[in-house]
Amino acid sequence: MSRPWKPSPALKASFALHAVAGAGLLAAPEAWPLALGAVVVNHGFLTAAGLLPRTAILGPNLTRLPEPARARREVSLTIDDGPDPEVTPRVLDMLDAAGARASFFCVGAEARRHPALVREIAARGHGVENHSMRHLKRFAALGPRAMAEEVSAAQACLGDIAGRLPAFFRPTAGLRSPFLEPILCRLDLQLASWTRRAYDTRQGDPDRVHRILTTNLASGDILLLHDGNGAPTASGQPVILATLPRLLATLEAAGLRSVPLHSAVDPAGP
Numbered sequence: 001m002s003r004p005w006k007p008s009p010a011l012k013a014s015f016a017l018h019a020v021a022g023a024g025l026l027a028a029p030e031a032w033p034l035a036l037g038a039v040v041v042n043h044g045f046l047t048a049a050g051l052l053p054r055t056a057i058l059g060p061n062l063t064r065l066p067e068p069a070r071a072r073r074e075v076s077l078t079i080d081d082g083p084d085p086e087v088t089p090r091v092l093d094m095l096d097a098a099g100a101r102a103s104f105f106c107v108g109a110e111a112r113r114h115p116a117l118v119r120e121i122a123a124r125g126h127g128v129e130n131h132s133m134r135h136l137k138r139f140a141a142l143g144p145r146a147m148a149e150e151v152s153a154a155q156a157c158l159g160d161i162a163g164r165l166p167a168f169f170r171p172t173a174g175l176r177s178p179f180l181e182p183i184l185c186r187l188d189l190q191l192a193s194w195t196r197r198a199y200d201t202r203q204g205d206p207d208r209v210h211r212i213l214t215t216n217l218a219s220g221d222i223l224l225l226h227d228g229n230g231a232p233t234a235s236g237q238p239v240i241l242a243t244l245p246r247l248l249a250t251l252e253a254a255g256l257r258s259v260p261l262h263s264a265v266d267p268a269g270p
Contacts, residue, residue, distance in 0.1 A: 008058060046177075050140050051140075053173070054194070058177075058181060059180070059181030060181070061193055062222070065261075069220060069264040072219075072257070073256050074219060074256070074259045074264050075217075075222070075223065076103055076221075077095075077103070078194060079240070081201075087227045087230065087240065091227050094244050094245055100257070100258040101125050101126050103128075103192075103260045108132065108154030111128075118161045118162055126260055127166075129261065130154045131169075131172075132151060133151075136172060144179040148183045148186075151187060154166075166189065169192070174193050192222070195222045195223065196213060197225075198224070214247065214250050217254060
């Protein structure tokens with residue numbers, strides 16, 4: 001299954017600029033410095049857009065839950081970089097204890113190493129979503145073929161293990177290029193970023209992580225934590241384990257319910 005790719009206004013403008021620059025060179029070859037400069041500036045703009053994880057300049061990007069989910073007082077906890085055999089089971093128990101559900105953006109290679117854990121995530125009612133096959137730091141710099149392989153390999157791997165194809169994709173650190181959205185369309189995936197994150201791969205202070213995630217907390221928020229690659233607290237504990245119980249209590253006190261992204265976006269879906 002796929003969905004049609006509709007270039008964003010910024011990409012349509014980029015295509016038009018390239019066409020005009022090419023036509024201008026044919027008509028007036030001596031104007032090549034001006035044409036080249038315009039193309040370079042355009043490429044710089046698109047590159048900068050790819051470094052902004054929450055922007056929709058390069059295509060649709062889910063940064064908050066849709067209005068019906070907000071009306072239901074829903075939020076989504078999203079948990080990246082796992083599964084981790086030491087951390088993820090404890091996260092699952094904490095979520096169960098609070099009656100909360102989350103979306104786990106799993107790395108395909110880690111899922112392949114720990115398939116039973118991925119199946120456990122799905123069996124407990126959480127979403128298993130696509131976080132690429134190898135979580136490459138250079139993901140945003142990949143060419144279209146290599147990027148497609150990273151996304152499609154993880155999609156096949158996670159779908160096979162979890163029994164449901166992921167509906168959402170999140171690139172490494174949220175960084176991407178204009179190549180990504182056509183790939184997601186072919187795989188019927190939706191880009192999902194977040195409303196706020198606490199940089200808990202580098203920030204090991206659970207008080208600060210909690211404060212960042214809950215300041216101006218509102219229904220519809222998408223919150224980002226990590227069960228893999230999380231920073232340690234002063235006592236050496238992964239910061240998600242020190243933060244999550246308090247965060248879940250804050251959600252309950254605010255009358256908010258954490259649900260998986262796929263449930264918030266399409267409650268009638270699987």
